[in-house]
Amino acid sequence: MxxxxxxxxxxxxxxxxxxxxxxxxxxxxxxxxxxxxxxxxxxxxxxxxxxxxxxxxxxxxxxxxxxxxxxxxxxxASASAILILLLIGAIAGTWMVSGVVPTMIYYGLKMLHPSFFLVASCLICAVVSIMTGSSWTTIATIGVALMGIGRAMGFPEGWVAGAIISGAYFGDKLSLLSDTTVLASSTVGVPVFTHIRYMLYTTVPSMLVALGVFTAAGLLLDHAVTSEAALYAEALRTTFRITPWLLVVPLLTGILIARKLPAIVTLFAATVFAAVAMLVAQPELVARVAGAETLDCMSGFRGVLMTSFGPTAIPTGSEQLDQLVSTRGMAGxxxxxxxxxxxxxxxxxxxxxxxxxxxxxxxxxxxxxxxxxxxxxxxxxxxxxxxxxxxxxxxxxxxxxxxxxxxxxxxxxxxxxxxxxxxxxxxxxxxxxxxxxxxxxxxxxxxxxxxxxxxxxxxxxxxxxxxxxxxxxxxxxxxxxx
Structure with missing residues (x-):
């Protein structure tokens, strides 16, 4: 038959x-x-x-x-992307409760001028994405911090997210560390450096257009006055222990990325770095997440795990900031x-x-x-x-x-x-x-x-x-x- x-x-x-x-x-x-x-x-x-x-x-x-x-x-084929996504959830929780993201938001509120916030956000994400080779990692770390700053300044969230994503995907395209860049060049059979150089003829003009739009939007859109941003900064300082030493966590993460470690390994290490920083810099918050009055070995272990896999809500006295610092972890x-x-x-x-x-x-x-x-x-x-x-x-x-x-x-x-x-x-x-x-x-x-x-x-x-x-x-x- x-x-x-x-x-x-x-x-x-x-x-x-x-x-x-x-x-x-x-x-x-x-x-x-x-x-x-x-x-x-x-x-x-x-x-x-x-x-x-x-x-x-x-x-x-x-x-x-x-x-x-x-x-x-x-x-x-999507298994690695799913693992990365879960690790990003863990990073979102640990980087927030440890004070890493609040520290970046705090200094951002102090340093970034509202009129040029959108274009600065786009450029910052572009630089970080070129160094990391990952738009996902850039958006999940510095992007989340910039999103919080933009909301605190009163910018429409669509504009802030658009600036963050534009910069992150620009850097992703031109980074030698980017998996999509390597994939596109290898699929077609083009040397990766040749591929990156040739992309400059379309990518750079596109980015210049984007920067022009974000500059104009930042000057024309209504945003919060400096005093209001200062109130948000003070609320963060009252809730979290803000210190430049917490910036060591993203610095160490950047070093691992520069050493070209796999994304999954780097993201897991970033979660561990933040967990250590959390126990050292924010012991009271870890105990609160764990439902304990004081921090001990068991409550610390419980608090770190709950921050990584589950939702956390930390009251700051500001409804907008409460939404910002609340996280959902892996479960989210x-x-x-x-x-x-x-x-x-x-x-x-x-x-x-x-x-x-x-x-x-x-x-x-x-x-x-x-x-x-x-x-x-x-x-x-x-x-x-x-x-x-x-x-x-x-x-x-x-x-x-x-x-x-x-x-x-x-x-x-x-x-x-x-x-x-x-x-x-x-x-x-x-x-x-x-x-x-x-x-x-x-x-x-x-x-x-x-x-x-x-x-x-x-x-x-x-x-x-x-x-x-x-x-x-x-x-x-x-x-x-x-």
């Missing part, structure tokens, strides 16, 4: 799960608003995945084993982890069924010249971010999809790697159900829909990639060998 070869899904059928997902997510967001991440979005993703499964098995005789294997591969990341797993299930069945491949053929038909090749690559990067919900998968799929086509058209591979980064890397944070969008919304406490319009660098980058391709700046064709 002959085996039946599974049919290739048509683009129209392949678009049905995406349409279902879009409709369900719209309904969920209308019904639950900012609480959509607490369960509604997960059900939407699994429902869309089930539609994909039914169509592929019913119409195209796709075996369940194939779909299951694709789901497992996707979840396996579980909704996001759940959402990532469901997103990986959807991306897996779309890949395993062949529907994702069917949809990508649409992009290939559009490629005629240099501009259309770059436009298709940028469109594919954004499209993959939408339907796979993961920037790493988007980078790999975009690079592999267009690699041979660029070679056939005589286009440099570095143009492909740059176009992939200008879209798949920076736009991932703008999509609410993407792992990047979900993570940053959770870490900063600002909905993706709120901060997305203000992520100027992330919005301008794909447009700048198209503009540079349109004028042909620093783009040359290779001779095609017969």
């Amino acid at each position: 002959e085996k039946k070869i599974p049919k290739t899904p048509s683009p129209w059928v392949s678009a049905i799960p995406l349409a279902v997902l879009t409709a369900l997510l719209y309904a969920v967001i209308c019904a639950f608003g900012g609480d959509a991440i607490n369960g509604g979005s997960q059900i939407a993703l699994l429902s869309a995945a089930s539609v994909c499964v039914m169509l592929s098995m019913g119409l195209y005789r796709c075996r369940w084993e194939v779909l299951e294997e694709a789901i497992i591969d996707n979840i396996r 990341m579980l909704d996001t982890v759940w959402l990532i797993v469901c997103a990986m299930c959807f991306g897996g069945v779309m890949t395993g069924s062949g529907m994702l491949r069917s949809l990508t053929r649409i992009f290939l038909r559009l490629v005629r010249r240099t501009f259309s090749a770059v436009a298709s690559t940028v469109g594919a990067g954004i499209f993959f971010n939408l339907c796979t919900a993961d920037q790493y998968i988007s980078i790999i799929l975009s690079g592999r999809l267009f690699r041979e086509l660029y070679a056939e058209r005589g286009l440099e591979p570095r143009l492909l790697s740059r176009s992939v980064e200008d879209s798949a890397t920076v736009c991932s944070v703008l999509i609410p159900w993407n792992s990047c969008g979900m993570t940053q919304a959770t870490v900063l406490g600002v909905s993706t829909f709120v901060y997305a319009p203000y992520c100027i660098f992330n919005i301008v980058s794909p447009l700048m990639s198209l503009a540079v391709a349109a004028i042909g700046w620093k783009i040359r064709k290779l001779r095609i060998k017969n």
Whole structure:
């Protein structure tokens, strides 16, 4: 008996799960608003995945084993991101209760002028991200501190989060330590230094536009007067023991990053550093978290663990500051982890069924010249971010999809790697159900829909990639060998 070869899904059928997902997510967001991440979005993703499964098995005789294997591969690929996310939750708790983040906020309130706070935040995050190679780590540490300063100064949280994310993703793109930078260059087969140098032609102009917008916004927006910021600073000083010695924790973390240790190792070490600082600098707060009157070995152990994995609430006398210094630890990341797993299930069945491949053929038909090749690559990067919900998968799929086509058209591979980064890397944070969008919304406490319009660098980058391709700046064709 002959085996039946599974049919290739048509683009129209392949678009049905995406349409279902879009409709369900719209309904969920209308019904639950900012609480959509607490369960509604997960059900939407699994429902869309089930539609994909039914169509592929019913119409195209796709075996369940194939779909299951694709789901497992996707979840396996996201395992490190999930561990990093949990460690970020631990860092958020320990860095807050230890006084590290309050110390940075305190000195920030004393030193940063409100009129230039947004542009300064963007530049600070850019520098830190270049040194760390991680937008996630930058946002989870210095970004959280800057978010607190911005709220204390009275800036709209969307503007503050947009400035932080813009700077963090600029540095992530240009850092030799960045996993997305290395992934994009290696997928296409471009030396990493060549890739980084070529990205300067689109990344630097995009950043200059962002800095101009944030400078203008800082001068035009209403913000708190210095006396109000001073009140917040005093409340922090009253609640926490503020000392420059606590800045040793981020300094040691930076040293580990400079030594190129894996992100998971570095984040775990940063949590341990903060736990030690917590016991030394804030013994009363640790005892309060543990529910004890005085600090001893058991209450210290209990307080450190509770700060790492669970919620903490420290009264400061200011309602706004109370919200800032309250943390959720690892437990606060579980909704996001759940959402990532469901997103990986959807991306897996779309890949395993062949529907994702069917949809990508649409992009290939559009490629005629240099501009259309770059436009298709940028469109594919954004499209993959939408339907796979993961920037790493988007980078790999975009690079592999267009690699041979660029070679056939005589286009440099570095143009492909740059176009992939200008879209798949920076736009991932703008999509609410993407792992990047979900993570940053959770870490900063600002909905993706709120901060997305203000992520100027992330919005301008794909447009700048198209503009540079349109004028042909620093783009040359290779001779095609017969």
